Amino acid sequence: MDARTIIQSLTGAFSEAISEAEVESPVRIRAYVDGSFAKEVCQYLKDSLQFDHLCSVCGVDYPKRNELEVVYHIASYDHPVVLTLKARLPRDSPEIESIVPVYWNANWYERETYELYGIMFKNHPNLKPLVLPEEMLGEWPLRKDYEGFPNRTARNLV
Amino acid sequence: MGEVKAKKTNESKANQEEEIPGVITTTTSAIHNFLKKTKAQDLINWGRKNSLWFMTQPMGCCGVEMIATGCAHYDTDRFGIIPRNSPRHADVMIISGYVTKKYLPALKRLWEQMPAPKWVICMGDCSISGGPFYESYSTVQNIDELFPIDVFIPGCPPRPEALIQGFVELQNKIIAKKDRGTEY
Amino acid sequence: MEEMLGSNEMIVHLGPQHPMQPGPFRLNLRLKGETVMDAEVELGFIHKGIEKILENKTYLQGITIVDRICYLVALTNEECFVGCVEKLAGIEVPERAQYIRVIVEELSRLQSHLLGMGEYGEFIGFVSMFMYTIKEREDILTLIDMVTGARVTHTFLKFGGVRDDLPEGFKEKALPVLNNLKRVIDDYEEMFNTDRIYRERAEGVGILTADVAKSLGVSGPALRATGVPFDIRKNEPYLVYKDLDFKVCTDTAGDCAARVRVRLNEMRESIYIIEQCLDRIPGGPIFPVNSPYGRRTPVMRVPAGEVFHRVEDPRGEMGMYMVSDGTDKPHRVKVRGPYFPTLQALPPLIKGTTVADVAAISGSMDGCTSEADR
Numbered sequence: 001m002d003a004r005t006i007i008q009s010l011t012g013a014f015s016e017a018i019s020e021a022e023v024e025s026p027v028r029i030r031a032y033v034d035g036s037f038a039k040e041v042c043q044y045l046k047d048s049l050q051f052d053h054l055c056s057v058c059g060v061d062y063p064k065r066n067e068l069e070v071v072y073h074i075a076s077y078d079h080p081v082v083l084t085l086k087a088r089l090p091r092d093s094p095e096i097e098s099i100v101p102v103y104w105n106a107n108w109y110e111r112e113t114y115e116l117y118g119i120m121f122k123n124h125p126n127l128k129p130l131v132l133p134e135e136m137l138g139e140w141p142l143r144k145d146y147e148g149f150p151n152r153t154a155r156n157l158v
Numbered sequence: 159m160g161e162v163k164a165k166k167t168n169e170s171k172a173n174q175e176e177e178i179p180g181v182i183t184t185t186t187s188a189i190h191n192f193l194k195k196t197k198a199q200d201l202i203n204w205g206r207k208n209s210l211w212f213m214t215q216p217m218g219c220c221g222v223e224m225i226a227t228g229c230a231h232y233d234t235d236r237f238g239i240i241p242r243n244s245p246r247h248a249d250v251m252i253i254s255g256y257v258t259k260k261y262l263p264a265l266k267r268l269w270e271q272m273p274a275p276k277w278v279i280c281m282g283d284c285s286i287s288g289g290p291f292y293e294s295y296s297t298v299q300n301i302d303e304l305f306p307i308d309v310f311i312p313g314c315p316p317r318p319e320a321l322i323q324g325f326v327e328l329q330n331k332i333i334a335k336k337d338r339g340t341e342y
Numbered sequence: 343m344e345e346m347l348g349s350n351e352m353i354v355h356l357g358p359q360h361p362m363q364p365g366p367f368r369l370n371l372r373l374k375g376e377t378v379m380d381a382e383v384e385l386g387f388i389h390k391g392i393e394k395i396l397e398n399k400t401y402l403q404g405i406t407i408v409d410r411i412c413y414l415v416a417l418t419n420e421e422c423f424v425g426c427v428e429k430l431a432g433i434e435v436p437e438r439a440q441y442i443r444v445i446v447e448e449l450s451r452l453q454s455h456l457l458g459m460g461e462y463g464e465f466i467g468f469v470s471m472f473m474y475t476i477k478e479r480e481d482i483l484t485l486i487d488m489v490t491g492a493r494v495t496h497t498f499l500k501f502g503g504v505r506d507d508l509p510e511g512f513k514e515k516a517l518p519v520l521n522n523l524k525r526v527i528d529d530y531e532e533m534f535n536t537d538r539i540y541r542e543r544a545e546g547v548g549i550l551t552a553d554v555a556k557s558l559g560v561s562g563p564a565l566r567a568t569g570v571p572f573d574i575r576k577n578e579p580y581l582v583y584k585d586l587d588f589k590v591c592t593d594t595a596g597d598c599a600a601r602v603r604v605r606l607n608e609m610r611e612s613i614y615i616i617e618q619c620l621d622r623i624p625g626g627p628i629f630p631v632n633s634p635y636g637r638r639t640p641v642m643r644v645p646a647g648e649v650f651h652r653v654e655d656p657r658g659e660m661g662m663y664m665v666s667d668g669t670d671k672p673h674r675v676k677v678r679g680p681y682f683p684t685l686q687a688l689p690p691l692i693k694g695t696t697v698a699d700v701a702a703i704s705g706s707m708d709g710c711t712s713e714a715d716r
Contacts, residue, residue: 027578028650052556055650055661056678073650073663073678077556077570080578082650084663105559105683116393131386131715132296133260141295142394215359217366217388218712219413219494222457226483229476243361261366261387264358290407293398294391315413315494 003029003081006049013044027080035070035087035096042074042085042102050076051083057099057109059117061091063144068094068117074103089119098124116142199335206249206275207329208238213248215268218255220282220315227318239325245271250328251278252321253285253305257298269305277337278305279324283314290314306338350374354697358387362465362701365711367685369700376696381689389715396675401427401501401642404672409495411677412713414457417443417450417490418655420499423675425580425651426664427501430644434630439503440581441623446489446498448612448619452523453482454656455605455612458708459530462602465705466543471533478526481519488512501642503629513620520613531606534599544599548691548703551596558687562658562680563608564707567593567600574654588615598706605708608656643670655680657708679713 003023010031011018017037022030033041045051055073062069072085087096098121099106110121111130118140121127129137140146193199216225227234228241242248245268257265269278280301283289288299301307308331311324331337347353351374358366366387372380392411396404408423409416421443428435435443456479463471483493488509490496498505534540550560552568565572573590575583591607593600646668652661658680665674684707692700 030648053561054559055652055659056663056676058663058674058676060665060674060676071663071676073661075652077572082652084648084650103559104557105686108682108686129386131389133386136259136296139295141391146295146394213359214361215366216364219410221365222413222494225457226476226480230473231477231480245359256388256390258387258389260389261358264366264387268359290410291390291392291395294395296389296391317493 003027006081006083009049014041017041028082028084030084031086033085033087035089038087039097039099039102042072042099045074045083046102050078053077054103054106055082057106057113059113059119059142061117061142061144066091068119070096070113070119072099094119095122097122100124116140118143203332203335207332210238210250210325210328211240211242211248212250212252213245213268213272214241214243215252216254218282218284220254223315223318224252224254224281224321227321232318232322234322234325237325246273248272249276251276252281253278253301254281256284256289256291257301258296259298260296262298277328278307279328280307280310281321281324282316283312286310286312308337347372351379356700362704363711364461364709367711371697371700373697378692378695378697378700381692383685383689385685385711385715387715388712392716393675393677397672400670401644401672405499406497409497411716412679412710413494414454414710415450415656416495417447417498418653418660420496421447422651422653422660422662424499424501425653426649426662427644429649429651430647430664430666431501433502433633435502436627436630437582437624438626439628441619442504442508442628443499444581444583445616445619446486448616449482449486451612451656452609453479453486455609456482458656459602459605462705462708465701466540468540478523481522485516485519488515502633507628516616516620520616524610524613527606527609534602541599543702544602545597547598547699548695548706549597550691558690559683560658560687561683562655563601563604564684565658566591567604568596569594574652574659578652580653586615586618598702601706643668657681657710658684677716679716681710682714685709685714
């Protein structure tokens, strides 16, 4: 399966949900997805384009743009193309549909993203902290404005 | 010291009345205290120092080296240092890695489950000072305030030879009656 | 879990400290008699916040931290991190450095598989297996030690190359060790094939089928044991793997014994790869000439951008997603470890088995809790 045909198929099927789709290299594609369509797009990827392997789900904090991004890396067991699918969410109330019904192993990734970034995954079967102790819930330690990380070692060298 | 001992014996007398009738139990530490002053304690310590069984509890990078130390090549069995899986069999707890806020209660419980006399060895920079993770949001620093640590083995991770050296130092401390695990 | 406890049922916690475990995690089992009705994994006991620390370290400092993500395969973690930065900054690695990297990474795979197999032997009550494999592992570690100067955490790979060249006489020292290891692997295989007790504990236990394994997101030997030839070294070759001759080892049974067989065969392939590299390794620099990123530059700026780089870890697919904003520190590093999804697949796999098989199944996955927790 070729990267360009994947992009064409994806933008053809979801013309309003997919934006800024680009081919980075023959094995890497990047695209932004509208948060409310994430689950449908994933279902389409899995059913029609052989993207049957979810590599990871993670969050990225962009405080300057006042945005959080949820990043899905979706790959396949058959072809080497990896799709980086990103969804922009507002920083104050980040909410997105869970993709656990499509990819079973998204379960823990979403729990982890929830406890580290505070991104709510709607309709997740068991949204509770995974690696952090219960009392740290609500601190969202991986956000850039987290106070509990002193960062005294690395001075700003440049 | 004397006052504390007297207090202890008083308490034990009060407790004795609540014991089951017909069963004689002694809670006095008189024999123990007497032994400490004699040569017999040296003999006991000699025995203790030659059977330092440690608990295998790999918590981090040092855990791998700890396992390697207990196995075929380095073979600490020849010093009487044998890896045990259960805390109830063990004499030495090796804190072999980063102690997190979530793991600390479990670690304390493991320590309580070990029968006295017992010792702790801090293996690696993480358990001594936090190591590379000292600024992390989820690790606990200053483990030496929580456990009576006898030997610190620096390194990230220390080589098995260093761990054996640490055990030798602990043995020397036991012989010299200066270890913190037992109260003299 | 407690609420749905039926009659004749009890809850058993395995962990956080348990001989079955490669590191602390807790396995809560709901048992009815000997049968596991339900299972739940709790982890985070050694969560160190590596992703947050990496955001606050310069790129060069980051290499030491990624070493400690999974301490059994520190070199593969480094390869992943260094590969991300090389892709972002467009650094070309000289061929000699690539060969050295392949050699040390395959040696690291050998020692990881040896330890994993030994641990598995110990979990099913076959402790002498552990002693055998650790003995061979020490020889491999000595070889790695010769090159990198450390046994477990190396900080050996640098952006664009490696820290040191191979020592003199490395090939002469390595070949006897590898030849010995080949013989020993045959011994292990014979032992596994003929030992009746081992076979009864391993064959037909914890069967994964290819479809289930794919839907659970498993990768590495656990997936290849079901017959899916998924190996990043072949699917998406990095370094010089596309020039090297090796095959992806698969098996069809999908049970615990098949996973061990796949590991044994992979070790043979690794030895073959190392031998090829030792024969073919060209001369030349181990750092790119005329590169703006010097060998000992403490501070480097990486162009803004993002990259997702995958390598083949002994446990499966290891990936890192790095976002750079043009400063001397990464904006975000997401570590996609191979054991995280494998551990997640453990509860559905042990449902319906007996308690005695839990240790066998969990051990055959060859875990590394540190990397699942990060």
